[in-house]
Amino acid sequence: MSILASKKVVTRIAPSPTGHLHIGTARTALFNFLYARSRGGMFIIRTEDTDKERSKPEYEQEILDGLAWLGLEHDAFYRQSERSAIYRHYLEKIISADKAYVSREESKNNPGTFVEVVRLKNPNTTITFDDEIRGEIAFDTTELGDFVIARSIDDALYHFTVVVDDHEMGVTHVIRGDDHISNTPRQILIQEAIGATRPHYAHLPLILAPDRSKLSKRHGAVMLDEYRKDGFLKESILNYLMLLGWSPATDQEIFTIEECLRIFDISGIQKGGAIFDIEKLKWFNREYLKHYSDDDYARYASEAIVGTLTTMPQYSDERFLRLLPTIRERVSTSGEIHHACRAGEYDYFFDTPTVSQEMLKWKHDTSAHDALPRLQHVAEFIAQMPENVSVEEAKNALWNYAEEKGKGEVLWPLRVALSGRERSPDPFTLIHILGSGESYKRVRTACDIIRSSE
């Protein structure tokens, strides 16, 4: 093993706190985290806040919170705004080595005023680097010219600070988005000027919108926080992001973070960009939610329901707890529960529904009156059930009668009488959730409605 290969791996995520935590930043962080951790290395977070105008502390906080929520723990944290002395040191060093120079010119930001920017002396060579994902990439740097690396001796710019920091922090692997490929040659030029060793580069394919352009706000939710608020679990997000642009070369799709750590390798990273598919993310979320205990799911769901129902069920409300399995098999996220509640989807479990005659008909060419004797009979069965009747008990009590009279003839009007809806869980489940007393009342009400039309 060579000296270089045995060197401790150091990776970093270098977000600029100029906006919310983007889902793509989260994925880049994940890959950096996995690569470092799977090799016993270090994972650094470095806030690149050299743009004083656009950088905001609250964005930095959100980024840190988001990554912590995902469980991507870092070994070190740096803030570029606190490192200007270091940048100045390197700037002075390369200026005196005649590899960069101060140039007095008219400010582009403030026309009319003059500033002393620092420009790198471009040796005008062709830079070739080996990308771990794409192989060899060559650039002719002539067209870059003597580009600006600092607004002033005390105010270094992005390309310069990145190179100095990666060098100072011993970063061995720069794993970042595809959009940085064209930045790489100029950063290598700076490395050579300050005498830094070149790190390994791995440029990740971008996360794309459905139209194959770079995923951005106009495509909908791109912030990690939005998914978090919608009730996506960190496990689902991590698992989905992991498989977006990376493959283990097996059919396995569900991974714990420990498994990811064991099998992750750069060689499995795709070259082409990957479209973000919310449907697949939802599927992952359902999968992970399946492992929740009833109690955990109750907590998860009740948070989404707060304030959405006309009659607010308490966490301890028995009826609400009995309803949960039904909700669970119908939604992917707590956000969906929230929307369904707001749309009144679950109101009939807590408030008496309005039952229409038309809907009580099993077949359109029949009359609602045909349902009357069935419902009256069913009401008698229900009257004999215990209040906390189970789904099985309800079914056993009614099944023979339903078979005898025709399942649709009995079960359809019963289900409508209980729910007031075209679509709902089956009547036995409804009786169980509502309780036999409430169920009896609703069936009697439906009978009254039919009679009142005569």
Place this chain on the structure above:
RNA sequence: GGCCCUAUCGUCUAGUGGUUAGGACGCAAGGUUUUCAUCCUUGAAGCCGGAGUUCGAUUCUCCGUAGGGUCACCA
């Protein structure tokens, strides 16, 4: 436009110089003790195009085409 990158079902992907090109999401049909959902089964759906190398290219090479990224005193 210059430079750079990419190309297997709609989407995420596996894979090979000779395969019935595999899986997952989604979709469709059928079934699971009426509807919805769940679950099960089945199905439709793909190698961007053209040359070249080769006995044989989805796979290798070149050229197109398409898409994307990037061209700041932002990061």
